[in-house]
Amino acid sequence: MDEVQGPEMPGVQDAPEARKGDRGRIIIICVVAVVLALGGAGFLAANLSTQAEQRAEAEASAASASAAAAADASASAEAKRTADNAASAARARARSVAEEARKAAERADSELKQMEARGWTSAGNQMYFQYLSDSEFTCGRWKCTFLDVVSMAPNGCPGGIYVAVSIDRGEGSIGSTNEITAGLPTGKVARVKLEDTSNQGDGFQITKMNCHM
The missing domain is CATH 1.20.5 (Single alpha-helices involved in coiled-coils or other helix-helix interfaces)
Incomplete structure (x- = not known):
C-alpha cells in the first residue's frame, strides 16, 4: 500500500x-x-x-x-x-x-x-689763669705783667699753653703780645711774662689761651 x-x-x-x-x-x-x-x-x-x-x-x-x-x-x-x-x-x-x-x-x-x-679764672677747656699783683714782680725796661697758667685736663698740655693778650690804653687796644709755656702735665703751674715794648699801654687783657697737644 x-x-x-x-x-x-x-x-x-x-x-x-x-x-x-x-x-x-x-x-x-x-x-x-x-x-x-x-x-x-x-x-x-x-x-x-x-x-x-x-x-x-x-x-x-x-x-x-x-x-x-x-x-x-x-x-x-x-x-x-x-x-x-x-x-x-x-x-x-x-x-x-x-x-x-x-x-x-x-x-x-x-x-x-x-x-x-683759690683765685683762678677759667679760660675754658680746663685751663685757668691768675694775674700776679704788682707787688709780686718788677718789669725792667718795658711795661709788663705776669700771670700764672695751669691745665687741669687729664693729659695736661704736652705742647705748652699759648697765651695772647691785648695791650690796652684807655678804652682801646694799641697792640698785642704773646708767649707759650713749656709742656705742662695736669695741675702744674707755669708763670708767663708779657711785655709792652711800646711802653704806651696802661693794661693787659687776655684774648686767647690754647692748649698745645
Missing part, C-alpha cells in the same frame, strides 16, 4: 537559518556594548587621572604658597628682631653717653668751683 504524503509546510526548513541570524545580531550588539563599555571606562579613567593631576597641582601650589608665606614671616620676624636689637643697643649707648656727659659736667663744675675759690 502506497504511503500518502501530505503537502509540504512552507518556512519550516528556514527556522535554523533565522536563529543563526539572531545570534549574529546578538553577538554584534554584545561586541558594541563591550566596546562602548571599554571606551567609557577609558574616558572615565582619563578624566579621573586629569582630576588627580589637577588636585596634586593645586595641593603643590598651596604648599608652595604656605612655605613662601612662612619664609616671609620668618624673615620679617628676624628682621624685626635685628631692628629691635639694634635700637636697644643704640638706646643703651645713648644712655651711657648721656650718663658719662652728666658725670663729666658734674666734675667740671666741681673743679671750676674749687679753682675759683
Whole structure:
C-alpha cells in the first residue's frame, strides 16, 4: 500500500537559518556594548587621572604658597628682631653717653668751683689763669705783667699753653703780645711774662689761651 504524503509546510526548513541570524545580531550588539563599555571606562579613567593631576597641582601650589608665606614671616620676624636689637643697643649707648656727659659736667663744675675759690679764672677747656699783683714782680725796661697758667685736663698740655693778650690804653687796644709755656702735665703751674715794648699801654687783657697737644 502506497504511503500518502501530505503537502509540504512552507518556512519550516528556514527556522535554523533565522536563529543563526539572531545570534549574529546578538553577538554584534554584545561586541558594541563591550566596546562602548571599554571606551567609557577609558574616558572615565582619563578624566579621573586629569582630576588627580589637577588636585596634586593645586595641593603643590598651596604648599608652595604656605612655605613662601612662612619664609616671609620668618624673615620679617628676624628682621624685626635685628631692628629691635639694634635700637636697644643704640638706646643703651645713648644712655651711657648721656650718663658719662652728666658725670663729666658734674666734675667740671666741681673743679671750676674749687679753682675759683683759690683765685683762678677759667679760660675754658680746663685751663685757668691768675694775674700776679704788682707787688709780686718788677718789669725792667718795658711795661709788663705776669700771670700764672695751669691745665687741669687729664693729659695736661704736652705742647705748652699759648697765651695772647691785648695791650690796652684807655678804652682801646694799641697792640698785642704773646708767649707759650713749656709742656705742662695736669695741675702744674707755669708763670708767663708779657711785655709792652711800646711802653704806651696802661693794661693787659687776655684774648686767647690754647692748649698745645
